[in-house]
Amino acid sequence: MEQARTYGEIWRAGARRLAEVSGDENEAEASAELLLLHLLGIGKAELLRDLREPVPEALRERWASLLARRAAGEPVQYITGEQYFYGRRFAVAPAVLIPRPETELLAEAVLAAAAEIFERRGGRPLGAVSGRAGGQSPEPAAQEDGGESAAAIRGETALRVLDVGTGSGALAVTLKLERPGWDVTASDLSPAALAVAAGNATALDAQVRFVQGDLLAPFLPGGGHAGERIDVLVSNPPYIPSGDLPDLQPEVREHEPHLALDGGPDGLAPYRRMAAQLGQLAAMPNLVAWEVGIHQAEQAADLLRQTSRWDEIRLIRDYAGIDRHVLALRFS
Structure with a gap:
């Protein structure tokens, strides 16, 4: 499978991964969104604007870590701290x-x-x-x-x-x-x-x-x-x-x-x-x-x-x- 390259692609891929664990697609989508906004330090409007922008390599490891924590059951709020x-x-x-x-x-x-x-x-x-x-x-x-x-x-x-x-x-x-x-x-x-x-x-x-x-x-x-x-x-x-x-x-x-x-x-x-x-x-x-x-x-x-x-x-x-x-x- 081709690696996700844009913000939109890693958002969708992250939501799919979380849904496989939780079985709740809506919750997984919301969690992936909150984690991505936290990672980027932006609001949803900016995220929607930049969906087709490429993801810097420096962010990929941090994104993988956030997803792993959520997939292991840690609440999103504790991961984002808010x-x-x-x-x-x-x-x-x-x-x-x-x-x-x-x-x-x-x-x-x-x-x-x-x-x-x-x-x-x-x-x-x-x-x-x-x-x-x-x-x-x-x-x-x-x-x-x-x-x-x-x-x-x-x-x-x-x-x-x-x-x-x-x-x-x-x-x-x-x-x-x-x-x-x-x-x-x-x-x-x-x-x-x-x-x-x-x-x-x-x-x-x-x-x-x-x-x-x-x-x-x-x-x-x-x-x-x-x-x-x-x-x-x-x-x-x-x-x-x-x-x-x-x-x-x-x-x-x-x-x-x-x-x-x-x-x-x-x-x-x-x-x-x-x-x-x-x-x-x-x-x-x-x-x-x-x-x-x-x-x-x-x-x-x-x-x-x-x-x-x-x-x-x-x-x-x-x-x-x-x-x-x-x-x-x-x-x-």
């Missing part, structure tokens, strides 16, 4: 889970619920919930009497948010960039994960504070941040039942960190611990928002009901119609 979340580029590494599209829905739900809570409490609205802004912050609220908006002063500036188990920092950084006035803290048990998250905050110019610790422990009596007020608690903790780990897709099981996957015997261990810890905080948050695994939403909601009296508990479905997020709201 994943987009809410329209922004986040660095990822084997120390953190790869951000998933369904977690973007959790960010949207938190933005909407926080605005609703503080509006019902008699404060000014926090502003319309923006879509994936691609790095653009929402427009400020209309000014009154020529001064700064009351919403920015009494609403956004006062709101304190904690993202527990932040991983790559995708949730914490996104919430901070979408609501610049919010005071956002992100915690994680893994120092390596915190290093990745802090790097993303710096790269995206998001002023997020990072705390190392196990779930809510740093914010309980005896912890270094005991007594701090938390208005919004958001978390996407490990939720895979321990017995299910061997059955995960190989690229997840063999490459993503088990510390961020293993949720104990039934996948609910982190939620039980957080629910028990809530009552030890200086005050109960006005909003608790969790991402959960399949068939876990009702059980997680019951844990919150047993912890405190909430005005409303909501279940949010993901793109597959699965109850994926649990929100507990307090309006007073």
Whole structure:
């Protein structure tokens, strides 16, 4: 067979090779595209423009290495070192889970619920919930009497948010960039994960504070941040039942960190611990928002009901119609 000579030819040949391994032609095509864009350091428009251009010999060995890693099951995101979340580029590494599209829905739900809570409490609205802004912050609220908006002063500036188990920092950084006035803290048990998250905050110019610790422990009596007020608690903790780990897709099981996957015997261990810890905080948050695994939403909601009296508990479905997020709201 004649050796592939152009960018278009190596793209197609690479996709065929990956499809032979995975059996999924669409996924193989997408993976080959992402790897080639990463190799060349260009966008898709430039790639389409240059499809007939010859491939320099100096790139062929690197291309073969990238394909071999993907064919062996390594996730594309770890190979390229990046994943987009809410329209922004986040660095990822084997120390953190790869951000998933369904977690973007959790960010949207938190933005909407926080605005609703503080509006019902008699404060000014926090502003319309923006879509994936691609790095653009929402427009400020209309000014009154020529001064700064009351919403920015009494609403956004006062709101304190904690993202527990932040991983790559995708949730914490996104919430901070979408609501610049919010005071956002992100915690994680893994120092390596915190290093990745802090790097993303710096790269995206998001002023997020990072705390190392196990779930809510740093914010309980005896912890270094005991007594701090938390208005919004958001978390996407490990939720895979321990017995299910061997059955995960190989690229997840063999490459993503088990510390961020293993949720104990039934996948609910982190939620039980957080629910028990809530009552030890200086005050109960006005909003608790969790991402959960399949068939876990009702059980997680019951844990919150047993912890405190909430005005409303909501279940949010993901793109597959699965109850994926649990929100507990307090309006007073």
